[in-house]
Amino acid sequence: MKLKITFSITAVVLFTAMTLYSQTVDSSAFLHMKFENNLTAASTESMVPVFTRADAGAGVYVTGNTGFGQAYDATDNASGTQITSDIDFYISGSNPRTLCAWIKGTEDSQKTIISMGPNTSTNRFTMKLLNGTLRAEINGGGTNSHTEDNNGTALALGDNNWHHLAIVYPGGNLTAVQFYVDGVAVANTNGSTATPNTIAATFQVGHRSGAEHYTGLLDDIRVYASALTSNEITSVMNGNTLGAKNVAFKANELKAYPTSVIDVLNLKTTVSEKLSVTVHNMLGKTVVRSYGNQVDMASLATGVYIVKVSGGNKVATLKVVKR
Numbered sequence: 001m002k003l004k005i006t007f008s009i010t011a012v013v014l015f016t017a018m019t020l021y022s023q024t025v026d027s028s029a030f031l032h033m034k035f036e037n038n039l040t041a042a043s044t045e046s047m048v049p050v051f052t053r054a055d056a057g058a059g060v061y062v063t064g065n066t067g068f069g070q071a072y073d074a075t076d077n078a079s080g081t082q083i084t085s086d087i088d089f090y091i092s093g094s095n096p097r098t099l100c101a102w103i104k105g106t107e108d109s110q111k112t113i114i115s116m117g118p119n120t121s122t123n124r125f126t127m128k129l130l131n132g133t134l135r136a137e138i139n140g141g142g143t144n145s146h147t148e149d150n151n152g153t154a155l156a157l158g159d160n161n162w163h164h165l166a167i168v169y170p171g172g173n174l175t176a177v178q179f180y181v182d183g184v185a186v187a188n189t190n191g192s193t194a195t196p197n198t199i200a201a202t203f204q205v206g207h208r209s210g211a212e213h214y215t216g217l218l219d220d221i222r223v224y225a226s227a228l229t230s231n232e233i234t235s236v237m238n239g240n241t242l243g244a245k246n247v248a249f250k251a252n253e254l255k256a257y258p259t260s261v262i263d264v265l266n267l268k269t270t271v272s273e274k275l276s277v278t279v280h281n282m283l284g285k286t287v288v289r290s291y292g293n294q295v296d297m298a299s300l301a302t303g304v305y306i307v308k309v310s311g312g313n314k315v316a317t318l319k320v321v322k323r
Contacts, residue, residue, distance in 0.1 A: 026236075028243040030091065031203065031223040035072040037061045039083060044225070049085035049203060057081065064219045065102055065162040067239055067276065067291055071219035074206050078213055083205040090116040090203065091125075091225050094196050098224040099127045099167045100236050105216015108132045108158030112208040113165065114221060118201040119209040125198045126208050127167050129157055134186065136167045136177045141194030145179035145186040151283055155181055160216075164237040169196070170227035178227075183234045183286065238276065240310070249316045254309065260321045263298035271311040279320075280306040297322050 025042040026032045031049075032042045039051040039059065053059055059081075064071030077083075091097045101113050108129045117124035119139050126137040132155055134145040148154050157163055166180040173195045179186040205221065206214045222236060232242055255268045267275055277295050279288035287300060295307065300322050307318040 024241050026222060026241040026243060028224070028241070029222045030097075030225040031089070031221070033205070033221040034069065035061060035064070035219050035221075036070050039072075041085075043089075045089075047087060047089075049087050049089045051083050051085055051203075051205065053081050053083055054079065055081050059083075062217065064217070065104070066289060068102065068219050071102070071104070071217045074213075074215050074218055077206045077215045079207075079210050082207045082210065082213060084207075085203040088200040088202060090198050090200060091223070092198055092200075094171050094198075095225065096171050096227040097125070097169050098222075098226065098228040098233075099125075099165075099169075100220070100222045100224075100233070101127065101165050102162055102219040102221075103157070103165060103214070103216055104160060104162045105214065106158050106160050107214060107216060110212055111214040112204070112206065112212040113214055113218070114206075114223070115204045115208040116201065116223075117198040120199075122194060122197045123199045124201070124208070125169070125196050127165065128208070128212060129214075132157060133189075134165055134167065134179050134181060136169065136174060136179075138174070138194060138196045138198075141174060141192030143174040143177055143191040144189045145181070146189060149181055149184040149186045151184055151285060153184070153285070155186065157181070162217075166228070166233045166236070168227050168233070180230070180233045180237075183237045184284070185230060238278065238310075247314060249309075249311075249314045253314065254316055256307070256309075256318055256320070260323050261297050262323060263296065265295040265297055265307065265320060267293045267295070267309060269293070269311055269314075271314050275309055275311045277310075278308045280308070282306070 060073040061070040062073050109131050112128045115126040121140045122138050128135045164182050168178040170176050173193045175190045253270045257266050277290045278286050305320045307320050309316045
């Protein structure tokens, strides 16, 4: 039996909370660093930190992950070049927080991505890599992610490909921490029952109090003063801003064709913003990410896929048959 899907927005389009992949500053972020040829930071706080290298240099910037502009090249990251804020900048005590970053490199153990608070007992909160896993650590305790995500895919944080990391801390002790890699949840090993008590200190990028320097690429670092949901983590991973309210494409604003895809899915829209598209298999794994009005699906196996489309604050989800 042949499956036929007609791309009627009202018939097969489901709507989700997705927005445009962009490098727009997220006005809802406690901290947002985009690394667009500089170390400029944005914040919801009245006092916005200024980040500088220890050598006062500008740093090196390279082409980042698709759709994210430039990235910071931390190849020379060391005590003489490390990045630190000019003021104390932190989320205090055991208040909820979410730490996010894109990384690309070959290191996956004893390397810090971002850290806040001083290196005294329970007073810092650090996102780091340890033995191929993602780790949330305080002085006096820490907990790791498992080595496989919840879909059974092994983590490969040092494979020199781009990976999105997220640590969600809702409060309480470290057993409450939630890990995400590339938008997929990764179970907590519950390594420590210690409770963070973050206090005043500078914010550190790519190091922890002058140690554990990460020497890969860094991009789109964000910290939120709340525990993000899984959908919000996906939205952040896709470069969206959480402050914008999403609305569904109207029936005449988005058309997709052909009805059964052999190689390229075409998207026609009336919105002026560039479209961002992700294709997911039925297990929820992202298999294609593209930008514009054509999606190359030629390499995908025959089957049904979910295609998420966003343009500006317009969003839609399509079910697509690949043959």
